[in-house]
Amino acid sequence: MEFVIGFCNEENIPVYFETTDIAVASKPFYSDMWKALSFMSPNLKELQEISKKLPAEVRVNYAIKVSINGSDEFDTRDRIMNSSKDIVCKLISHIPVIMVTLGDKGLLLASRQSDDTVSLVHYPAQKIETPVSASGAGDCLCAGYVSGVLQGKSQDECVAMGLKAATSALLSHRPVPIELNVN
Structure with missing residues (x-):
């Protein structure tokens, strides 16, 4: 994994990291290898596992712009967004696009914007x-x-x-x- 990510980084090739499961999700985060990822798509449990491996000094001072697409399950959606946004903001300084998969609740797409903010959009399934x-x-x-x-x-x-x-x-x-x- 380290070789492929390093090679792609040297050749300016974007890397999409599909976390697969909890056992694999945190592997790139044992070193600085994760900082070369372009996209990743953990589910909520994998995202929480990844957060345990992040260094404490990772920057989190992004303004967040939230968008909701067609969902009326406010309670669940808000709970998911609140539990994800801090972790996502720690990752987004290096990984520009993070898709948090939510099963039958859809997905949450976080993307770093050119104005140094984070766009957080919920897409229902x-x-x-x-x-x-x-x-x-x-x-x-x-x-x-x-x-x-x-x-x-x-x-x-x-x-x-x-x-x-x-x-x-x-x-x-x-x-x-x-x-x-x-x-």
Whole structure:
């Protein structure tokens, strides 16, 4: 992991770190390797595990701009945002985009802005009555999002592509659907 991140950093190649699970989530944070990441997508538990590995001196003085997209579950959303924002602000000085996955609650996307603020946007998940399998949904979310980034789409379009891909996975018997059209 250290070699790949170091190589990408030297070659100016953005690195997307998909945390996978709690055992892997904090690995880059045992050294300064994490400071070379461009994107990461932990869930809440992984984010909390990562926070235990951060050095105490990491800067946290960002102004936060909050946006809510179509969610009416204020209590849950506010609790999630409050529990995440301090950790996200510690990471955002080095990792410009952090997607905190929230399962059936959607995701929280934090991005460092050019005016030295942090944009924190909640994107609710599409309600699915009978999901077939959750296996692969997070990977498809990341794949759809990255596909949008590579196509130069806006943040909202990238997230929409990711959520569409995740929904396809939830409705499939396979972790990654045979056909995955996110456009």
